[in-house]
Amino acid sequence: xxxxxxxxxxxxESSQHTKYGKKFANRxxxxxxxTLQHKDYKKQYCSWEISEYKFYMSEQxxxxxxxASRNEEYHWMKKFKTxxxxxxxxxxxYLRK
Numbered sequence: 001x002x003x004x005x006x007x008x009x010x011x012x013e014s015s016q017h018t019k020y021g022k023k024f025a026n027r028x029x030x031x032x033x034x035t036l037q038h039k040d041y042k043k044q045y046c047s048w049e050i051s052e053y054k055f056y057m058s059e060q061x062x063x064x065x066x067x068a069s070r071n072e073e074y075h076w077m078k079k080f081k082t083x084x085x086x087x088x089x090x091x092x093x094y095l096r097k
Contacts, residue, residue, distance in 0.1 A: 003096055004096070004097045005095055005096060005097065006094075006095060006096070006097055009056070009094040009095045010054050010055060010056040010094065011054070011055040011056075011057075011093055011094055012053070012054050012055075056094075057090065057094060059087065059090060062086055062087060062090045063083065063086075063087075065077050065086075066080065066083050066086045
């Protein structure tokens, strides 16, 4: 079976504990000037836009970060022992669905 890939490789932070995006979307709908009928609230705010943070990191940035982390004592890239592991992580989190 072939692997499917994202059209735009980015990572969205979507923790269940952070509900700020949904809170602001609901506030926008509740405080609107218009009187909303039935399903009109769906037109006010796109549900796909509700996310706290979006991260983008290209493959070249992963390679640069990997080699830069070798000079620093504490760096989040230190957990990868080889460049292949770092690129596999990038493909898993950013590129693949």
